[in-house]
Amino acid sequence: MTLDRRRFLRISAASITGSLLAACDKNPKSVQPLLNLAERGNQRVEEGLFRHTAMNLVGANAPVAGRSFPKYFVSPRVPVWDTALNGVWRLEVSGAVRRPLSLTLDDLMKLPRVTQKVDHFCVEGWNARATWSGVRVSDLARAAGATDDAQYVDFAGFDKGYHESWDMKSAMHPQTLIAYGMDGYLLTPAHGAPARLHSPVKLGYKNTKYLTRVVFMPVRNGGYWSDQGYEWYGGT
Amino acid sequence: MAVLVKRNHWVVRLTHWVNVVAVILMAGSGMRIFNAHPAFARPGETFPLNPWEGKAIPASLTLGGWLAGARHWHFAAMWLLVANGLLYLGFLFFHGEWRDIVPRRGDARDAVEMLKFYLFARRDHPHQGKHNALQKSAYFAMPVLGVVLVLSGLAIWKPVTLWFFTALFVNYKWARFVHFLAMALLLLLALVHVFMVFTVDPYSLRAIITGWYDRARSPEARNARPFYHVFGAPPSSPSGEPPRP
Numbered sequence: 001m002t003l004d005r006r007r008f009l010r011i012s013a014a015s016i017t018g019s020l021l022a023a024c025d026k027n028p029k030s031v032q033p034l035l036n037l038a039e040r041g042n043q044r045v046e047e048g049l050f051r052h053t054a055m056n057l058v059g060a061n062a063p064v065a066g067r068s069f070p071k072y073f074v075s076p077r078v079p080v081w082d083t084a085l086n087g088v089w090r091l092e093v094s095g096a097v098r099r100p101l102s103l104t105l106d107d108l109m110k111l112p113r114v115t116q117k118v119d120h121f122c123v124e125g126w127n128a129r130a131t132w133s134g135v136r137v138s139d140l141a142r143a144a145g146a147t148d149d150a151q152y153v154d155f156a157g158f159d160k161g162y163h164e165s166w167d168m169k170s171a172m173h174p175q176t177l178i179a180y181g182m183d184g185y186l187l188t189p190a191h192g193a194p195a196r197l198h199s200p201v202k203l204g205y206k207n208t209k210y211l212t213r214v215v216f217m218p219v220r221n222g223g224y225w226s227d228q229g230y231e232w233y234g235g236t
Numbered sequence: 237m238a239v240l241v242k243r244n245h246w247v248v249r250l251t252h253w254v255n256v257v258a259v260i261l262m263a264g265s266g267m268r269i270f271n272a273h274p275a276f277a278r279p280g281e282t283f284p285l286n287p288w289e290g291k292a293i294p295a296s297l298t299l300g301g302w303l304a305g306a307r308h309w310h311f312a313a314m315w316l317l318v319a320n321g322l323l324y325l326g327f328l329f330f331h332g333e334w335r336d337i338v339p340r341r342g343d344a345r346d347a348v349e350m351l352k353f354y355l356f357a358r359r360d361h362p363h364q365g366k367h368n369a370l371q372k373s374a375y376f377a378m379p380v381l382g383v384v385l386v387l388s389g390l391a392i393w394k395p396v397t398l399w400f401f402t403a404l405f406v407n408y409k410w411a412r413f414v415h416f417l418a419m420a421l422l423l424l425l426a427l428v429h430v431f432m433v434f435t436v437d438p439y440s441l442r443a444i445i446t447g448w449y450d451r452a453r454s455p456e457a458r459n460a461r462p463f464y465h466v467f468g469a470p471p472s473s474p475s476g477e478p479p480r481p
Contacts, residue, residue, distance in 0.1 A: 034312065035308040035309065035312050038308070038311060038312030038315065039308060039311070039312075041315075042311050042312075046394070046397070049394065049397045049398065050397055051397065054396055054397050054398075054399060055396070055399070056395070056396045056399065057399070065278065065279050065280050066280065067280070068278075068279040068280025068281075069279060069280075070279050119395070119408065121395060121396075121408070122273070123272070123303065123307075124272040124273035124303065125269065125270065125272055125273040125412060126273050126275075126278060126279060127278060127395075127408050127409065128278055128279045128280075129278075200395075200396050201396050201397075225304075228304065229302075229304040229305065229308075230303075230304040230307070231304075231307065231308075231311075235394070235397065236394060236395050236396040236397065
């Protein structure tokens with residue numbers, strides 16, 4: 001019995017250490033397929049749980065983060081739309097649509113406006129509140145006449161090729177906005193001016209800032225952070 | 237004379253060791269996720285409840301390598317933890333073993349007696365059944381913390397889709413804090429548990445592997461406190477069993 005116990009201790013110590021070492025590796029080949037399988041399974045579960053009626057509700061008196069709202073972009077400097085170089089900023093809506101759109105900021109502001117105070121959930125673990133004003137992506141899809149082929153939407157911006165693609169269901173959620181206003185003012189360059197995608201239903205990295213293109217697609221095409229290993233779905 | 241009894245059903249032994257793996261994976265990857273923003277305050281706010289606000293956990297204690305990797309580990313291992321936990325709790329419920337860990341009247345008094353014994357304020361080991369009262373409360377607290385961890389975990393995994401879980405903990409920030417706190421408490425209990433196994437009742441290792449336990453070597457029979465073997469030969473036990481080295 002003593003021998004059994006000792007052998008067991010040795011084996012268990014070795015196997016626990018072994019699994020720990022394997023787990024410490026950034027990309028252990030043996031477990032990666034298992035992790036990928038779990039991610040696919042989780043995505044199915046998340047899509048199954050997702051409801052258009054499940055809203056992020058923030059109390060009317062809840063304070064917004066204001067100046068503390070974190071600023072973030074992947075370019076070395078704050079991306080600013082250069083009108084002299086690129087002409088007037090436009091939002092191009094294309095892909096699986098009957099009427100491709102090319103909207104100036106004025107055009108965008110003429111579409112039905114929604115103002116909502118919601119949380120911003122960062123993948124890092126913090127959340128921050130702001131009041132966003134803008135156009136529902138679902139309204140934009142209706143204006144452009146998205147077809148049945150539109151199963152995914154890619155949101156791309158002028159921040160060093162940043163883009164993230166979404167599943168149609170999340171994009172059509174009533175709280176998913178193309179936002180041009182934040183806390184009652186037009187967006188500042190630090191927060192994605194002239195317009196950005198904002199929704200509480202996806203983690204921050206899915207919400208493309210400095211938006212220029214909305215492309216409805218039959219297949220998904222990854223994204224800036226999704227391609228680097230973050231979950232493509234990134235839902236909340 | 238060995239008095240062998242079958243102490244742990246194979247379901248309990250299996251789920252115990254699967255749980256060891258699941259908790260290590262979950263806690264390790266969870267701490268790596270925490271390190272991406274090792275604070276509980278929202279931007280622009282403070283969080284006085286955490287004295288180590290902004291201080292990361294040593295990377296050597298974490299799993300996953302980076303935030304995205306740790307998230308993959310966390311969201312994969314969570315199924316192992318939940319499936320295993322449900323198997324354990326279901327077994328406990330249907331097989332009656334819940335009686336071994338659910339607190340009952342008199343446990344508080346027994347726990348005080350155990351404490352007195354451990355602190356040398358009492359000479360003889362209090363009489364006990366399968367577990368002593370302190371042990372029992374720890375084994376009861378662990379699955380309770382597990383349930384809190386799962387609920388608060390759902391609350392911060394899906395704060396919009398499963399908003400009602402988030403509301404259960406007031407909001408996202410507090411759910412995240414509860415999730416962390418429950419993890420820390422669970423790890424603390426697990427550490428104390430392992431410490432007590434090796435210093436008080438190493439014979440229980442056999443019971444959680446093969447299921448067999450030698451009652452003649454129970455802490456009660458040996459009058460064992462932590463590091464009993466360091467403190468010299470224990471006095472003869474009330475059960476009349478000869479003291480064991």
